[in-house]
Amino acid sequence: MLKERIITALILSLLIVLSLFLFTPVWFLIIFSIFILTGIWEWIDLCGVNNKVKYLLYFFNLIFISIVLSEYLTLVYSGQINETLSNQTSYILHDNLNILHFLFVLWFISLIFWFLVAPIQIIFYQIRKKNLLPKSPLFNSLVGIFLLWGFWSITAVMISGGLVGSVAYKYIIILPLLIVWGADIAAYFVGKKIGKRLLASNISPGKTWEGVMGGLIAGTSITLFLVYLLREIQHSLIINNPFFNLLNIITFKELLLLAFVTIIFSILGDLYISIMKREAGKKDSGKLFPGHGGVLDRIDSLMSAFVVYIFFLIIFYSNLTN
Numbered sequence: 001m002l003k004e005r006i007i008t009a010l011i012l013s014l015l016i017v018l019s020l021f022l023f024t025p026v027w028f029l030i031i032f033s034i035f036i037l038t039g040i041w042e043w044i045d046l047c048g049v050n051n052k053v054k055y056l057l058y059f060f061n062l063i064f065i066s067i068v069l070s071e072y073l074t075l076v077y078s079g080q081i082n083e084t085l086s087n088q089t090s091y092i093l094h095d096n097l098n099i100l101h102f103l104f105v106l107w108f109i110s111l112i113f114w115f116l117v118a119p120i121q122i123i124f125y126q127i128r129k130k131n132l133l134p135k136s137p138l139f140n141s142l143v144g145i146f147l148l149w150g151f152w153s154i155t156a157v158m159i160s161g162g163l164v165g166s167v168a169y170k171y172i173i174i175l176p177l178l179i180v181w182g183a184d185i186a187a188y189f190v191g192k193k194i195g196k197r198l199l200a201s202n203i204s205p206g207k208t209w210e211g212v213m214g215g216l217i218a219g220t221s222i223t224l225f226l227v228y229l230l231r232e233i234q235h236s237l238i239i240n241n242p243f244f245n246l247l248n249i250i251t252f253k254e255l256l257l258l259a260f261v262t263i264i265f266s267i268l269g270d271l272y273i274s275i276m277k278r279e280a281g282k283k284d285s286g287k288l289f290p291g292h293g294g295v296l297d298r299i300d301s302l303m304s305a306f307v308v309y310i311f312f313l314i315i316f317y318s319n320l321t322n
Contacts, residue, residue, distance in 0.1 A: 012298065013181060020170050025159045033065050036152045038295040039303075042285040043144035046276050046296075049137040057141055064149075068156070103153040110150025111311055113143070114265055114304045118272045122203065125275050129202045140276070151303040154310050168243040171233075175226055176309045179259060180266045180301050183219030187267075190214025199267075204274045207267075216263055223259035246317050254316055262309045269304025273297070 019028055040061050044054050117133075124132040133140065158169045191211025199207040227247050234244040250258075273296060277285060285296035 016177065017174065020174060025169065029156060029159050030069065032155060033069060033152065035295055035299065036148050037061060037065060039285075039299055040145055040148050042294045042296040043148065043276070044141045046280045046282065046285060047137040047140040047144070048280060049141055053138060053141075057145070061145065103157050106146065106150045106153040107157070107307060107310075108150075110147045110303075110307050113147060113150075114268065114308060118268050118304070121275065122200065122268060122271050126200045126202050131275070131279060135279075144276075147303060150307055151299070154307055158310070171230055172243050172313070175223075175230075176262055176306050177302070178226060179219045179222055179262050179309075180305050182222040183215035183263045183266065184301060186218030187211035187215030200271055200274075203271050203278065207271075212267065215267070216260065219263040220256060220259040223255055223262075227255060243313075246313070250316060258309065258312050258316075261312055262305045265308040266301035266305035270301045272304070273300035 019031055023031070037058075041058055044057055049057070121132045124130065133143070155173065158172055187207070188211065191206065191208040191214070195208030195210040197209040198205060199209055199212060227250070230244065230247050234248060273285070277283065285294035
């Protein structure tokens with residue numbers, strides 16, 4: 001089981017990294033959209049809505065992604081989005097302000113949920129073993145849909161150059177991926193080796209406080225190393241970009257905070273999805289990946305960590321420009 005899990009994780013990680021660096025932004029967004037749509041299907045299935053509602057909800061999501069993606073592709077292939085940061089940002093911010101606002105609203109809704117609702121829900125479930133939110137299958141399905149589209153929306157903004165431009169989007173996405181993956185691997189093996197104090201026995205009995213500490217140490221170390229590496233890349237390639245400029249002057253305390261919140265919220269995302277699976281009486285959200293379950297099992301940590309990671313990057317950048 002462990003061997004199968006490791007092999008699957010390595011293949012998935014390699015495919016994601018290669019698609020990020022080898023494919024164009026459009027194709028990466030299409031692949032990412034397929035992952036999100038699959039995750040939405042799994043979430044709706046976990047909530048236990050009847051088949052009619054399930055297909056209606058999924059049809060709505062297909063229509064939504066078709067509209068947004070077609071608009072994005074139109075902008076790219078019409079030549080109106082240029083490779084330079086100035087042209088790209090100017091076009092998106094002025095001629096597609098409503099679309100950009102809509103994407104930010106979806107992201108902001110998910111951000112509020114992960115900051116306020118998810119921690120309270122997790123604590124309440126751990127103490128009383130009861131779901132704080134309404135048990136309505138439709139309500140819980142809509143919650144998941146908003147969370148997944150919040151994850152998709154802020155990623156789409158990063159890719160489109162709405163904030164940092166096409167030069168840096170690969171690095172701004174790969175950074176939280178490697179932080180969360182590294183922390184998750186370290187937490188798993190540290191927890192297995194020396195874990196004794198359970199983190200949330202009523203939610204996920206396999207997680208321990210020792211594993212959390214191992215994940216924090218590993219994730220923080222990875223953050224410091226990657227930022228050092230990205231600084232060297234900037235110097236060697238002479239990249240002038242807001243994201244790289246921020247990494248160049250970000251303080252040690254800010255880096256530690258960025259790593260800490262990214263890892264902590266990745267754990268919250270994992271625990272929240274564990275509650276959903278426990279309520280549904282299922283171990284995994286699906287069976288797509290051998291040893292790993294479904295898509296939702298693979299992105300549960302990322303969907304929470306990434307939206308918070310971007311929030312703190314924006315705060316640090318705002319402090320830089322003020």
